Amino acid sequence: FTSGDRALLVESMMAAIPAPTSSREVAGQDDEKHSSLVKEAYRKLRSLESEDGYEGHTSTLIEILRQKEYIDAVAPIHVSHIKKRISKEIYSILKAPPLEVIRDYYGEGVAFYFAWMYHMICWYVLPGLFGLVAYIVRRYRGDTVDNCEFTPFVGLITFCWAVVCNRCWERRESELAYKWGTFTSNDGDRRSLGIRPGFRGKIERSPITGRMEIFYPASKRRFKCVVSGIITVFLLAGACVVMVIAMNLQGYVTLADGEKWGVEEEAEEHPFYIPFFARLSEEGHIFDAKSAWKSFLPVILKALVVNHMNEQYSRLAEKMAEWENHETVEDHQNSIILRRVLFEAFDSYIILFYLAIYERNIMLLRLELAGAFHIDTLRRVLTECVIPYIIKHFKKDPVGASKKDDDMKKETPDGRLTAEANLEEYDTFDDYIEILIQFGYVTLFASAYPLAAFIAIGANLIEIRADFWKLNHLFRRVTPVRANNIGMWKMVLKCFAWFSAVSNLIIFAFTSSQLREWLPDYYVTDEVSGRTVPKASSAEQILLVILVIEHLALLFAISVKNAIPSIPENIRVEIQKRLWLHDELATNARNLSVQKSSLEVTSLSQSSMKVLGRPKLK
Secondary structure (H helix, E strand, O other): OOHHHHHHHHHHHHHOOEOOOOHHHHHOOOOOOOHHHHHHHHHHHHHHHHHHOOOOOOOEHHHHHHHOOOOOOOOOOOOHHHHHHHHHHHOOOOOOOOHHHHHHHHOHHHHHHHHHHHHHHHHOHHHHHHHHHHHHHHHHHOOOOOOOOOHHHHHHHHHHHHHHHHHHHHHHHHHHHHHHOOOOOOHHHHHHHOEOOOOOOEEEEOOOOOOEEEEOOHHHHHHHHHHHHHHHHHHHHHHHHHHHHHHHHOOOOOOOHHHHOOOHHHHHHOOOOOHHHHHOOOOOOOOOOOOOOOOHHHHHHHHHHHHHHHHHHHHHHHHHHHHHOOOEHHHHHHHHHHHHHHHHHHHHHHHHHHHHHHHOOHHHHHHHHHHHHHHHHHHHHHHHHHHHHHHHHHOOOOOOHHHHHHHHHHOOHHHHHHHHHOOEOOOOHHHHHHHHHHHHHHHHOOOOOOOHHHHHHHHHHHHHHHHHHHHHHOEOOOOOOOOOOOOHHHHHHHHHHHHHHHHHHHHHHHHOOHHHHHOHHHEEEOOOOOOEEEOHHHHHHHHHHHHHHHHHHHHHHHHHHHHOOOOOHHHHHHHHHHHHHHHHHHHHHHHHHHHHHHHHHHHHHHHHHHHHOOOOOO
16 A cells, blocks of 8 residues: 555544444443543533534544544644655656656645646647747737737637647546546446545435445435525626726726717716726826826735635635535535636636727737736745745744754654644645636637747746645645546636637637738728727628637537547557456356356255155056
Protein backbone atom coordinates (compact mmCIF):
# COMPACT_ATOMS: atom_id res chain seq x y z
CA PHE A 1 0.00 0.00 0.00
CA THR A 2 1.12 3.54 -0.75
CA SER A 3 1.12 6.33 1.82
CA GLY A 4 -2.11 7.67 0.35
CA ASP A 5 -3.76 4.23 0.42
CA ARG A 6 -2.90 3.80 4.09
CA ALA A 7 -4.28 7.24 4.93
CA LEU A 8 -7.50 6.47 3.02
CA LEU A 9 -7.93 3.12 4.76
CA VAL A 10 -7.46 4.64 8.21
CA GLU A 11 -9.90 7.45 7.45
CA SER A 12 -12.46 4.95 6.12
CA MET A 13 -12.18 2.78 9.22
CA MET A 14 -12.55 5.79 11.52
CA ALA A 15 -15.55 7.04 9.54
CA ALA A 16 -17.14 3.58 9.84
CA ILE A 17 -17.15 3.63 13.66
CA PRO A 18 -20.82 4.04 14.62
CA ALA A 19 -22.01 6.15 17.50
CA PRO A 20 -22.57 3.87 20.51
CA THR A 21 -26.12 2.80 21.20
CA SER A 22 -25.64 2.21 24.93
CA SER A 23 -23.29 3.18 27.74
CA ARG A 24 -22.50 -0.52 28.26
CA GLU A 25 -21.23 -0.68 24.69
CA VAL A 26 -18.77 2.14 25.46
CA ALA A 27 -17.39 1.03 28.82
CA GLY A 28 -17.82 -2.71 28.77
CA GLN A 29 -19.99 -4.79 31.07
CA ASP A 30 -17.32 -5.40 33.74
CA ASP A 31 -15.94 -1.87 33.98
CA GLU A 32 -17.47 -0.53 37.17
CA LYS A 33 -14.64 1.90 38.02
CA HIS A 34 -15.43 4.31 35.19
CA SER A 35 -19.11 3.46 34.75
CA SER A 36 -20.36 6.79 36.06
CA LEU A 37 -18.01 8.79 33.83
CA VAL A 38 -18.90 6.68 30.81
CA LYS A 39 -22.62 7.05 31.41
CA GLU A 40 -22.25 10.81 31.63
CA ALA A 41 -20.21 10.91 28.40
CA TYR A 42 -22.72 8.67 26.68
CA ARG A 43 -25.60 10.89 27.82
CA LYS A 44 -23.90 13.96 26.32
CA LEU A 45 -23.15 12.10 23.09
CA ARG A 46 -26.75 10.98 22.63
CA SER A 47 -27.97 14.50 23.38
CA LEU A 48 -25.70 15.82 20.63
CA GLU A 49 -27.22 13.34 18.20
CA SER A 50 -30.77 14.28 19.14
CA GLU A 51 -30.00 17.99 18.75
CA ASP A 52 -28.84 17.51 15.16
CA GLY A 53 -31.64 15.12 14.26
CA TYR A 54 -29.38 12.22 13.29
CA GLU A 55 -30.79 8.76 13.14
CA GLY A 56 -28.97 6.55 15.61
CA HIS A 57 -28.13 3.81 13.15
CA THR A 58 -26.63 6.18 10.57
CA SER A 59 -24.55 8.50 12.79
CA THR A 60 -20.83 7.99 13.15
CA LEU A 61 -18.74 8.87 16.15
CA ILE A 62 -16.25 11.00 14.19
CA GLU A 63 -19.04 12.94 12.49
CA ILE A 64 -20.68 13.96 15.75
CA LEU A 65 -17.46 14.84 17.56
CA ARG A 66 -16.11 16.84 14.63
CA GLN A 67 -19.29 18.88 14.15
CA LYS A 68 -19.34 19.79 17.83
CA GLU A 69 -15.61 20.62 17.70
CA TYR A 70 -14.61 18.00 20.24
CA ILE A 71 -11.98 17.04 17.66
CA ASP A 72 -9.71 19.72 16.22
CA ALA A 73 -8.83 17.95 12.98
CA VAL A 74 -9.01 14.52 11.38
CA ALA A 75 -6.28 14.32 8.75
CA PRO A 76 -3.14 12.35 7.94
CA ILE A 77 0.19 13.94 8.85
CA HIS A 78 2.86 14.91 6.36
CA VAL A 79 5.79 12.61 5.59
CA SER A 80 8.89 14.76 5.22
CA HIS A 81 10.99 12.63 2.89
CA ILE A 82 8.10 12.14 0.44
CA LYS A 83 7.38 15.89 0.41
CA LYS A 84 11.02 16.65 -0.37
CA ARG A 85 11.08 14.07 -3.16
CA ILE A 86 8.01 15.59 -4.85
CA SER A 87 9.31 19.13 -4.39
CA LYS A 88 12.59 18.42 -6.17
CA GLU A 89 10.76 17.19 -9.27
CA ILE A 90 7.87 19.65 -9.47
CA TYR A 91 9.94 22.79 -8.99
CA SER A 92 11.97 21.98 -12.08
CA ILE A 93 10.59 23.98 -15.03
CA LEU A 94 11.75 21.49 -17.66
CA LYS A 95 10.09 18.46 -16.05
CA ALA A 96 6.48 17.35 -15.94
CA PRO A 97 4.94 17.07 -12.46
CA PRO A 98 5.56 13.65 -10.84
CA LEU A 99 1.98 12.46 -11.07
CA GLU A 100 2.65 8.96 -9.74
CA VAL A 101 4.31 10.26 -6.59
CA ILE A 102 1.62 12.91 -6.09
CA ARG A 103 -1.08 10.28 -6.54
CA ASP A 104 0.60 7.89 -4.08
CA TYR A 105 0.88 10.64 -1.46
CA TYR A 106 -2.16 12.93 -1.96
CA GLY A 107 -4.54 10.62 -3.83
CA GLU A 108 -6.16 10.67 -7.25
CA GLY A 109 -8.19 13.84 -6.64
CA VAL A 110 -5.12 16.08 -6.24
CA ALA A 111 -3.14 14.20 -8.90
CA PHE A 112 -5.86 14.82 -11.50
CA TYR A 113 -5.68 18.56 -10.82
CA PHE A 114 -1.92 18.73 -11.45
CA ALA A 115 -2.28 16.50 -14.51
CA TRP A 116 -4.93 18.87 -15.91
CA MET A 117 -2.81 21.92 -15.12
CA TYR A 118 0.18 20.50 -16.99
CA HIS A 119 -2.11 19.50 -19.88
CA MET A 120 -3.39 23.09 -20.15
CA ILE A 121 0.13 24.54 -20.06
CA CYS A 122 1.20 22.35 -22.98
CA TRP A 123 -1.94 23.04 -24.99
CA TYR A 124 -1.85 26.80 -24.49
CA VAL A 125 1.25 26.93 -26.70
CA LEU A 126 -0.72 26.68 -29.97
CA PRO A 127 -3.25 29.53 -29.43
CA GLY A 128 -0.52 31.49 -27.67
CA LEU A 129 1.70 31.43 -30.75
CA PHE A 130 -1.18 32.36 -33.06
CA GLY A 131 -2.15 35.23 -30.77
CA LEU A 132 1.43 36.46 -30.59
CA VAL A 133 1.78 36.40 -34.39
CA ALA A 134 -1.54 38.25 -34.80
CA TYR A 135 -0.40 40.88 -32.28
CA ILE A 136 2.95 41.40 -34.04
CA VAL A 137 1.27 41.68 -37.47
CA ARG A 138 -1.28 44.14 -36.12
CA ARG A 139 1.40 46.32 -34.55
CA TYR A 140 3.51 46.19 -37.71
CA ARG A 141 0.61 47.29 -39.90
CA GLY A 142 -0.56 49.92 -37.45
CA ASP A 143 -4.02 48.36 -37.09
CA THR A 144 -6.14 48.14 -33.97
CA VAL A 145 -8.07 45.20 -32.58
CA ASP A 146 -11.19 46.91 -33.95
CA ASN A 147 -10.22 46.82 -37.63
CA CYS A 148 -7.59 44.06 -37.87
CA GLU A 149 -8.73 41.60 -40.52
CA PHE A 150 -6.56 38.76 -39.17
CA THR A 151 -7.72 38.86 -35.53
CA PRO A 152 -11.01 36.97 -36.22
CA PHE A 153 -8.98 33.94 -37.29
CA VAL A 154 -7.48 33.85 -33.78
CA GLY A 155 -10.99 33.46 -32.38
CA LEU A 156 -11.84 30.71 -34.85
CA ILE A 157 -8.58 28.85 -34.18
CA THR A 158 -9.06 29.22 -30.43
CA PHE A 159 -12.53 27.67 -30.66
CA CYS A 160 -11.22 24.67 -32.64
CA TRP A 161 -8.30 24.39 -30.24
CA ALA A 162 -10.57 24.39 -27.18
CA VAL A 163 -12.74 21.58 -28.58
CA VAL A 164 -9.74 19.38 -29.44
CA CYS A 165 -8.00 20.24 -26.15
CA ASN A 166 -10.99 19.11 -24.06
CA ARG A 167 -11.35 15.91 -26.07
CA CYS A 168 -7.68 15.05 -25.64
CA TRP A 169 -7.97 15.69 -21.93
CA GLU A 170 -10.79 13.15 -21.74
CA ARG A 171 -8.46 10.61 -23.32
CA ARG A 172 -5.74 11.51 -20.83
CA GLU A 173 -8.23 11.13 -17.99
CA SER A 174 -9.13 7.63 -19.17
CA GLU A 175 -5.47 6.64 -19.31
CA LEU A 176 -4.74 7.88 -15.80
CA ALA A 177 -7.95 6.46 -14.32
CA TYR A 178 -7.25 3.01 -15.78
CA LYS A 179 -3.63 3.17 -14.64
CA TRP A 180 -4.65 4.15 -11.11
CA GLY A 181 -7.45 1.59 -10.89
CA THR A 182 -10.38 4.05 -10.70
CA PHE A 183 -11.75 3.72 -14.22
CA THR A 184 -15.53 3.25 -14.42
CA SER A 185 -17.42 2.83 -17.68
CA ASN A 186 -20.83 3.89 -16.32
CA ASP A 187 -22.48 5.59 -13.38
CA GLY A 188 -23.75 2.36 -11.88
CA ASP A 189 -20.50 1.55 -10.10
CA ARG A 190 -19.81 4.95 -8.57
CA ARG A 191 -19.95 3.38 -5.12
CA SER A 192 -16.57 1.83 -5.93
CA LEU A 193 -15.12 5.33 -5.51
CA GLY A 194 -16.34 5.45 -1.90
CA ILE A 195 -19.39 6.58 0.05
CA ARG A 196 -19.29 10.09 1.47
CA PRO A 197 -18.64 9.99 5.25
CA GLY A 198 -21.51 12.42 5.97
CA PHE A 199 -24.07 10.47 3.90
CA ARG A 200 -27.21 9.74 5.95
CA GLY A 201 -30.18 7.48 5.38
CA LYS A 202 -31.80 4.22 6.36
CA ILE A 203 -29.90 0.96 6.46
CA GLU A 204 -31.48 -1.56 4.08
CA ARG A 205 -30.38 -4.69 2.30
CA SER A 206 -29.03 -3.94 -1.16
CA PRO A 207 -30.87 -5.81 -3.94
CA ILE A 208 -27.59 -5.95 -5.87
CA THR A 209 -24.97 -7.03 -3.34
CA GLY A 210 -27.26 -8.45 -0.66
CA ARG A 211 -25.36 -6.44 1.98
CA MET A 212 -26.74 -3.94 4.45
CA GLU A 213 -26.13 -0.47 2.99
CA ILE A 214 -27.30 3.10 3.59
CA PHE A 215 -30.03 4.31 1.23
CA TYR A 216 -31.65 7.70 0.76
CA PRO A 217 -34.69 8.29 -1.51
CA ALA A 218 -33.72 9.94 -4.78
CA SER A 219 -37.05 11.84 -4.88
CA LYS A 220 -36.19 13.71 -1.69
CA ARG A 221 -32.77 14.64 -3.07
CA ARG A 222 -34.29 15.93 -6.31
CA PHE A 223 -36.75 18.10 -4.40
CA LYS A 224 -33.93 19.56 -2.32
CA CYS A 225 -31.90 20.23 -5.48
CA VAL A 226 -34.83 22.17 -6.96
CA VAL A 227 -35.13 24.29 -3.80
CA SER A 228 -31.37 24.94 -3.83
CA GLY A 229 -31.58 25.92 -7.49
CA ILE A 230 -34.31 28.48 -6.75
CA ILE A 231 -32.19 29.98 -3.96
CA THR A 232 -29.23 30.18 -6.35
CA VAL A 233 -31.30 32.03 -8.97
CA PHE A 234 -32.37 34.66 -6.42
CA LEU A 235 -28.76 35.12 -5.28
CA LEU A 236 -27.62 35.51 -8.90
CA ALA A 237 -30.27 38.21 -9.32
CA GLY A 238 -28.78 39.98 -6.31
CA ALA A 239 -25.30 39.67 -7.80
CA CYS A 240 -26.65 41.13 -11.05
CA VAL A 241 -27.82 44.23 -9.16
CA VAL A 242 -24.35 44.61 -7.64
CA MET A 243 -22.74 44.36 -11.09
CA VAL A 244 -25.12 46.99 -12.51
CA ILE A 245 -24.17 49.36 -9.68
CA ALA A 246 -20.48 48.66 -10.36
CA MET A 247 -20.93 49.47 -14.06
CA ASN A 248 -22.53 52.80 -13.15
CA LEU A 249 -19.72 53.62 -10.72
CA GLN A 250 -17.06 52.75 -13.34
CA GLY A 251 -18.66 55.01 -15.91
CA TYR A 252 -19.70 52.24 -18.29
CA VAL A 253 -23.34 53.38 -18.07
CA THR A 254 -23.80 57.13 -18.50
CA LEU A 255 -26.43 59.62 -19.51
CA ALA A 256 -24.77 59.90 -22.92
CA ASP A 257 -25.65 56.30 -23.74
CA GLY A 258 -28.97 57.52 -25.12
CA GLU A 259 -27.13 59.61 -27.71
CA LYS A 260 -25.18 56.56 -28.86
CA TRP A 261 -28.43 54.90 -29.82
CA GLY A 262 -29.87 58.06 -31.34
CA VAL A 263 -32.56 58.48 -28.66
CA GLU A 264 -31.31 61.42 -26.63
CA GLU A 265 -34.65 62.20 -25.01
CA GLU A 266 -34.91 58.59 -23.76
CA ALA A 267 -31.39 58.43 -22.34
CA GLU A 268 -32.61 57.95 -18.78
CA GLU A 269 -34.54 54.89 -19.90
CA HIS A 270 -31.31 52.97 -20.36
CA PRO A 271 -32.12 49.65 -18.63
CA PHE A 272 -28.96 49.73 -16.48
CA TYR A 273 -28.72 53.46 -15.83
CA ILE A 274 -29.02 54.43 -12.13
CA PRO A 275 -28.67 58.22 -11.80
CA PHE A 276 -27.42 58.27 -8.19
CA PHE A 277 -24.48 55.93 -8.84
CA ALA A 278 -23.79 57.07 -12.42
CA ARG A 279 -23.29 60.68 -11.34
CA LEU A 280 -20.52 59.59 -8.96
CA SER A 281 -18.42 58.62 -11.99
CA GLU A 282 -18.83 61.99 -13.68
CA GLU A 283 -16.00 64.50 -13.87
CA GLY A 284 -15.13 66.07 -10.53
CA HIS A 285 -16.91 63.46 -8.42
CA ILE A 286 -15.43 60.80 -6.12
CA PHE A 287 -15.28 58.06 -8.80
CA ASP A 288 -14.32 60.29 -11.73
CA ALA A 289 -13.95 57.87 -14.68
CA LYS A 290 -11.51 60.22 -16.42
CA SER A 291 -9.20 60.56 -13.42
CA ALA A 292 -5.96 58.58 -13.32
CA TRP A 293 -6.46 57.35 -9.77
CA LYS A 294 -10.12 57.95 -8.92
CA SER A 295 -11.17 55.56 -11.69
CA PHE A 296 -9.47 52.71 -9.80
CA LEU A 297 -11.54 53.24 -6.64
CA PRO A 298 -14.75 51.57 -7.97
CA VAL A 299 -12.64 48.73 -9.37
CA ILE A 300 -11.09 48.07 -5.95
CA LEU A 301 -14.47 48.45 -4.26
CA LYS A 302 -16.06 46.01 -6.68
CA ALA A 303 -13.26 43.48 -6.13
CA LEU A 304 -13.74 43.66 -2.34
CA VAL A 305 -17.52 43.30 -2.57
CA VAL A 306 -17.32 40.44 -5.09
CA ASN A 307 -14.74 38.62 -2.96
CA HIS A 308 -16.98 38.95 0.11
CA MET A 309 -20.00 37.74 -1.87
CA ASN A 310 -18.07 34.72 -3.15
CA GLU A 311 -16.95 33.80 0.38
CA GLN A 312 -20.48 34.00 1.75
CA TYR A 313 -21.96 32.08 -1.16
CA SER A 314 -19.30 29.36 -0.89
CA ARG A 315 -20.41 28.67 2.69
CA LEU A 316 -24.04 28.62 1.62
CA ALA A 317 -23.27 26.27 -1.30
CA GLU A 318 -21.58 23.82 1.06
CA LYS A 319 -24.54 23.89 3.43
CA MET A 320 -26.99 23.32 0.58
CA ALA A 321 -24.92 20.39 -0.74
CA GLU A 322 -24.82 18.89 2.76
CA TRP A 323 -28.59 19.35 3.06
CA GLU A 324 -29.13 17.58 -0.27
CA ASN A 325 -27.33 14.55 1.23
CA HIS A 326 -25.41 13.24 -1.79
CA GLU A 327 -24.21 9.65 -1.68
CA THR A 328 -20.66 9.92 -2.98
CA VAL A 329 -17.90 12.46 -2.45
CA GLU A 330 -17.89 13.13 -6.20
CA ASP A 331 -21.61 14.00 -6.31
CA HIS A 332 -21.25 16.22 -3.24
CA GLN A 333 -18.34 18.14 -4.75
CA ASN A 334 -20.06 18.44 -8.14
CA SER A 335 -23.07 20.05 -6.48
CA ILE A 336 -20.85 22.66 -4.81
CA ILE A 337 -18.80 23.21 -7.97
CA LEU A 338 -21.81 23.83 -10.21
CA ARG A 339 -23.29 26.52 -7.95
CA ARG A 340 -20.03 28.29 -7.18
CA VAL A 341 -18.94 28.27 -10.82
CA LEU A 342 -22.23 29.88 -11.87
CA PHE A 343 -21.81 32.55 -9.22
CA GLU A 344 -18.12 33.37 -9.75
CA ALA A 345 -18.24 33.13 -13.56
CA PHE A 346 -21.20 35.51 -13.50
CA ASP A 347 -19.16 37.99 -11.45
CA SER A 348 -16.17 37.70 -13.78
CA TYR A 349 -17.87 37.87 -17.20
CA ILE A 350 -21.06 39.91 -16.83
CA ILE A 351 -19.40 43.29 -17.43
CA LEU A 352 -17.44 41.92 -20.39
CA PHE A 353 -20.59 40.59 -22.05
CA TYR A 354 -22.35 43.87 -21.37
CA LEU A 355 -19.59 45.77 -23.18
CA ALA A 356 -19.56 43.26 -26.04
CA ILE A 357 -23.29 42.83 -26.61
CA TYR A 358 -24.98 46.01 -25.41
CA GLU A 359 -22.36 48.75 -25.64
CA ARG A 360 -20.57 47.07 -28.56
CA ASN A 361 -17.35 48.90 -27.73
CA ILE A 362 -14.39 46.70 -28.68
CA MET A 363 -11.75 49.09 -27.33
CA LEU A 364 -13.42 49.38 -23.93
CA LEU A 365 -13.97 45.62 -23.93
CA ARG A 366 -10.30 44.97 -24.65
CA LEU A 367 -9.25 47.43 -21.93
CA GLU A 368 -11.52 45.84 -19.33
CA LEU A 369 -10.53 42.32 -20.39
CA ALA A 370 -6.79 43.01 -20.30
CA GLY A 371 -7.11 44.71 -16.94
CA ALA A 372 -9.16 41.91 -15.41
CA PHE A 373 -6.86 39.23 -16.86
CA HIS A 374 -3.62 40.86 -15.69
CA ILE A 375 -4.92 41.87 -12.27
CA ASP A 376 -6.32 38.38 -11.68
CA THR A 377 -2.99 36.80 -12.67
CA LEU A 378 -1.03 39.13 -10.39
CA ARG A 379 -3.49 38.59 -7.55
CA ARG A 380 -3.03 34.81 -7.73
CA VAL A 381 0.75 35.08 -7.52
CA LEU A 382 0.61 37.54 -4.60
CA THR A 383 -2.15 35.90 -2.55
CA GLU A 384 -1.10 32.30 -3.10
CA CYS A 385 2.67 32.52 -3.03
CA VAL A 386 4.28 35.81 -1.98
CA ILE A 387 2.01 36.89 0.88
CA PRO A 388 1.65 33.38 2.43
CA TYR A 389 5.43 32.94 2.22
CA ILE A 390 6.00 36.21 4.08
CA ILE A 391 3.37 35.40 6.71
CA LYS A 392 4.76 31.91 7.24
CA HIS A 393 8.29 33.15 7.91
CA PHE A 394 7.61 36.34 9.86
CA LYS A 395 4.38 35.73 11.76
CA LYS A 396 4.99 34.91 15.43
CA ASP A 397 2.64 33.49 18.00
CA PRO A 398 3.60 35.18 21.30
CA VAL A 399 1.48 32.81 23.34
CA GLY A 400 2.32 29.44 21.89
CA ALA A 401 5.64 30.07 20.16
CA SER A 402 7.84 29.11 23.11
CA LYS A 403 5.88 25.97 23.87
CA LYS A 404 5.90 24.97 20.19
CA ASP A 405 9.66 25.51 19.99
CA ASP A 406 10.18 23.47 23.14
CA ASP A 407 8.07 20.65 21.69
CA MET A 408 10.10 20.65 18.50
CA LYS A 409 13.40 20.61 20.39
CA LYS A 410 12.30 17.62 22.41
CA GLU A 411 11.20 15.97 19.15
CA THR A 412 7.96 14.84 20.73
CA PRO A 413 5.01 14.14 18.42
CA ASP A 414 2.77 16.61 20.26
CA GLY A 415 4.50 19.66 18.81
CA ARG A 416 4.29 18.35 15.25
CA LEU A 417 0.66 17.30 15.56
CA THR A 418 -0.28 20.65 17.05
CA ALA A 419 1.49 22.50 14.26
CA GLU A 420 -0.23 20.49 11.52
CA ALA A 421 -3.65 20.68 13.19
CA ASN A 422 -3.37 24.48 13.17
CA LEU A 423 -2.90 24.53 9.40
CA GLU A 424 -5.85 25.26 7.13
CA GLU A 425 -7.75 22.59 5.23
CA TYR A 426 -6.97 22.38 1.51
CA ASP A 427 -9.74 22.73 -1.06
CA THR A 428 -9.05 22.25 -4.77
CA PHE A 429 -11.98 24.46 -5.77
CA ASP A 430 -10.07 27.74 -5.52
CA ASP A 431 -7.27 26.36 -7.72
CA TYR A 432 -9.68 24.95 -10.29
CA ILE A 433 -11.87 28.06 -10.52
CA GLU A 434 -8.88 30.33 -11.15
CA ILE A 435 -7.71 28.31 -14.14
CA LEU A 436 -11.29 27.89 -15.34
CA ILE A 437 -11.91 31.66 -15.30
CA GLN A 438 -8.61 32.08 -17.15
CA PHE A 439 -9.78 29.52 -19.72
CA GLY A 440 -12.91 31.61 -20.19
CA TYR A 441 -10.89 34.77 -20.78
CA VAL A 442 -8.78 32.95 -23.38
CA THR A 443 -11.64 31.28 -25.29
CA LEU A 444 -14.73 33.47 -24.90
CA PHE A 445 -12.99 36.72 -25.85
CA ALA A 446 -10.15 35.56 -28.09
CA SER A 447 -11.14 38.01 -30.84
CA ALA A 448 -10.82 40.92 -28.40
CA TYR A 449 -7.56 39.94 -26.65
CA PRO A 450 -5.51 37.41 -28.66
CA LEU A 451 -2.47 37.64 -26.32
CA ALA A 452 -4.37 36.06 -23.41
CA ALA A 453 -3.28 32.48 -24.24
CA PHE A 454 0.39 33.47 -24.56
CA ILE A 455 0.37 35.24 -21.19
CA ALA A 456 -1.47 32.27 -19.64
CA ILE A 457 1.49 29.98 -20.39
CA GLY A 458 3.87 31.93 -18.17
CA ALA A 459 1.21 32.51 -15.52
CA ASN A 460 0.41 28.78 -15.27
CA LEU A 461 4.07 27.80 -15.08
CA ILE A 462 4.21 29.87 -11.91
CA GLU A 463 0.74 28.80 -10.78
CA ILE A 464 1.40 25.05 -10.82
CA ARG A 465 4.46 25.46 -8.62
CA ALA A 466 2.79 27.97 -6.31
CA ASP A 467 -0.16 25.61 -5.87
CA PHE A 468 2.09 22.74 -4.90
CA TRP A 469 4.15 24.93 -2.57
CA LYS A 470 1.08 26.02 -0.61
CA LEU A 471 -0.24 22.43 -0.64
CA ASN A 472 3.05 21.27 0.89
CA HIS A 473 3.64 24.07 3.39
CA LEU A 474 0.46 26.01 4.14
CA PHE A 475 -2.23 23.33 4.43
CA ARG A 476 -2.85 20.13 6.30
CA ARG A 477 -2.25 17.02 4.29
CA VAL A 478 -5.46 16.17 2.47
CA THR A 479 -7.17 12.86 2.96
CA PRO A 480 -6.85 11.03 -0.37
CA VAL A 481 -10.04 10.89 -2.44
CA ARG A 482 -10.69 8.19 -5.02
CA ALA A 483 -11.54 9.87 -8.34
CA ASN A 484 -11.68 8.86 -12.01
CA ASN A 485 -11.84 12.38 -13.53
CA ILE A 486 -11.96 16.07 -12.62
CA GLY A 487 -15.72 15.87 -12.17
CA MET A 488 -18.01 18.77 -12.96
CA TRP A 489 -15.09 20.92 -14.13
CA LYS A 490 -14.92 18.94 -17.35
CA MET A 491 -18.54 19.75 -18.21
CA VAL A 492 -17.96 23.47 -17.52
CA LEU A 493 -14.89 23.44 -19.77
CA LYS A 494 -16.97 21.96 -22.58
CA CYS A 495 -19.67 24.61 -22.12
CA PHE A 496 -17.08 27.39 -22.32
CA ALA A 497 -15.52 25.87 -25.44
CA TRP A 498 -18.81 25.50 -27.30
CA PHE A 499 -20.13 28.90 -26.26
CA SER A 500 -16.88 30.56 -27.40
CA ALA A 501 -18.03 30.06 -31.01
CA VAL A 502 -21.02 32.35 -30.35
CA SER A 503 -19.18 34.96 -28.26
CA ASN A 504 -16.32 35.37 -30.74
CA LEU A 505 -18.74 35.68 -33.65
CA ILE A 506 -20.61 38.42 -31.78
CA ILE A 507 -17.34 40.31 -31.33
CA PHE A 508 -16.41 39.63 -34.96
CA ALA A 509 -19.69 40.83 -36.48
CA PHE A 510 -21.25 43.36 -34.10
CA THR A 511 -18.85 44.54 -31.37
CA SER A 512 -15.97 45.44 -33.70
CA SER A 513 -15.40 46.40 -37.32
CA GLN A 514 -13.60 43.14 -38.09
CA LEU A 515 -16.32 41.79 -40.37
CA ARG A 516 -16.52 45.18 -42.08
CA GLU A 517 -12.92 44.68 -43.29
CA TRP A 518 -14.15 41.62 -45.22
CA LEU A 519 -17.62 42.87 -46.19
CA PRO A 520 -17.36 46.67 -46.38
CA ASP A 521 -20.50 47.07 -48.48
CA TYR A 522 -22.67 45.69 -45.69
CA TYR A 523 -21.78 48.36 -43.07
CA VAL A 524 -21.99 52.13 -42.61
CA THR A 525 -20.68 54.58 -39.98
CA ASP A 526 -23.34 56.17 -37.80
CA GLU A 527 -22.98 59.98 -37.90
CA VAL A 528 -24.26 60.52 -34.34
CA SER A 529 -22.34 57.91 -32.38
CA GLY A 530 -19.50 57.20 -34.82
CA ARG A 531 -20.23 53.49 -34.50
CA THR A 532 -19.98 50.90 -37.25
CA VAL A 533 -23.50 49.55 -37.82
CA PRO A 534 -24.94 47.18 -40.44
CA LYS A 535 -27.01 48.59 -43.23
CA ALA A 536 -30.72 48.00 -42.85
CA SER A 537 -30.78 46.24 -46.21
CA SER A 538 -27.80 44.05 -45.32
CA ALA A 539 -28.93 42.79 -41.90
CA GLU A 540 -30.27 39.50 -43.29
CA GLN A 541 -27.09 38.83 -45.28
CA ILE A 542 -24.90 39.50 -42.22
CA LEU A 543 -26.99 37.16 -40.06
CA LEU A 544 -26.77 34.51 -42.77
CA VAL A 545 -22.97 34.82 -42.87
CA ILE A 546 -22.78 34.53 -39.07
CA LEU A 547 -25.10 31.53 -38.98
CA VAL A 548 -23.10 29.73 -41.68
CA ILE A 549 -19.81 30.30 -39.83
CA GLU A 550 -21.39 29.23 -36.53
CA HIS A 551 -22.86 26.04 -37.99
CA LEU A 552 -19.56 25.16 -39.64
CA ALA A 553 -17.78 25.66 -36.32
CA LEU A 554 -20.31 23.50 -34.46
CA LEU A 555 -20.10 20.88 -37.21
CA PHE A 556 -16.35 20.79 -36.68
CA ALA A 557 -16.86 20.30 -32.92
CA ILE A 558 -19.32 17.46 -33.50
CA SER A 559 -16.95 15.84 -35.99
CA VAL A 560 -14.10 16.01 -33.48
CA LYS A 561 -16.29 14.42 -30.82
CA ASN A 562 -17.20 11.53 -33.13
CA ALA A 563 -13.78 11.13 -34.75
CA ILE A 564 -11.71 11.15 -31.54
CA PRO A 565 -12.94 8.60 -28.98
CA SER A 566 -12.79 9.63 -25.35
CA ILE A 567 -11.18 6.29 -24.47
CA PRO A 568 -7.89 5.43 -26.23
CA GLU A 569 -7.80 2.24 -28.27
CA ASN A 570 -5.28 0.48 -26.01
CA ILE A 571 -7.38 1.23 -22.92
CA ARG A 572 -10.54 0.07 -24.68
CA VAL A 573 -8.83 -3.22 -25.61
CA GLU A 574 -7.67 -3.74 -22.03
CA ILE A 575 -11.18 -3.07 -20.73
CA GLN A 576 -12.66 -5.55 -23.20
CA LYS A 577 -10.09 -8.13 -22.12
CA ARG A 578 -11.04 -7.57 -18.50
CA LEU A 579 -14.75 -7.90 -19.29
CA TRP A 580 -14.11 -11.04 -21.34
CA LEU A 581 -12.05 -12.55 -18.53
CA HIS A 582 -14.78 -11.68 -16.04
CA ASP A 583 -17.43 -13.35 -18.22
CA GLU A 584 -15.18 -16.36 -18.79
CA LEU A 585 -14.58 -16.84 -15.07
CA ALA A 586 -18.29 -16.43 -14.35
CA THR A 587 -19.15 -19.02 -17.02
CA ASN A 588 -16.58 -21.46 -15.63
CA ALA A 589 -17.91 -20.94 -12.13
CA ARG A 590 -21.46 -21.66 -13.30
CA ASN A 591 -20.33 -24.78 -15.16
CA LEU A 592 -18.47 -26.05 -12.10
CA SER A 593 -21.53 -25.38 -9.97
CA VAL A 594 -23.76 -27.28 -12.42
CA GLN A 595 -21.29 -30.20 -12.57
CA LYS A 596 -21.06 -30.30 -8.80
CA SER A 597 -24.84 -30.31 -8.49
CA SER A 598 -25.10 -33.10 -11.10
CA LEU A 599 -22.55 -35.21 -9.25
CA GLU A 600 -24.39 -34.69 -5.99
CA VAL A 601 -27.69 -35.70 -7.60
CA THR A 602 -26.08 -38.79 -9.19
CA SER A 603 -24.42 -39.79 -5.93
CA LEU A 604 -27.68 -39.34 -4.03
CA SER A 605 -29.55 -41.41 -6.63
CA GLN A 606 -27.04 -44.25 -6.42
CA SER A 607 -27.20 -44.24 -2.65
CA SER A 608 -30.99 -44.45 -2.77
CA MET A 609 -30.85 -47.42 -5.13
CA LYS A 610 -28.43 -49.27 -2.83
CA VAL A 611 -30.72 -48.76 0.13
CA LEU A 612 -33.82 -49.89 -1.67
CA GLY A 613 -32.09 -52.73 -3.50
CA ARG A 614 -32.99 -54.21 -6.88
CA PRO A 615 -35.74 -56.87 -7.39
CA LYS A 616 -34.41 -60.36 -8.12
CA LEU A 617 -35.00 -61.78 -11.57
CA LYS A 618 -36.71 -65.20 -11.85
